[in-house]
Amino acid sequence: MNASVDAVQDAVIEEFGLFDQWMDKYEYLIDLGRKLPLIDPAYKDADHLVPGCQSQVWLHAEAEDGRVEFTADSDAVITKGIIALLIRVLSGQKAGDIAKADLYFIDRIGLKEHLSPTRSNGLVSMVNRMRNISAEYAAAT
DSSP states (O other), X not given: OOOOHHHHHHHHHHXXXXXXXXXXXXXXXXXXXXXXXXXXXXXXXXXXXXTTOSSOEEEEEEEETTEEEEEEEESSHHHHHHHHHHHHHHTTEEXXXXXXXXXXXXXXXXXGGGSOHHHHHHHHHHHHHHHHHHHHHHHHO
């Protein structure tokens, strides 16, 4: 049984709370990106690019038993860490839960305010893409 979206968010908030400095949080984010499982190279194409991101982000999703599993990659280390964090919170959750999730962890850990405007826009684009894909899966079931 997967932990709920909120339970995973609360764990992320707690982990980021261990760091006092944002440079340490960036290092942790980069480390999360390094640990992101590799996406199948077949999905590193134009159809899987997330629009609105400054760097390239490829996102693939599959649904099984009403739950959505995401894989992704990026050509930028911080962005790869951001998508790894989003995957940690959302992957394996029910499609309907993802589509309507309040991703409060983003504000609570201060992520959006510590990103450049273009990276912040990319974060919003990644979240919207994951929600839209999940809404489509939810509507199809």
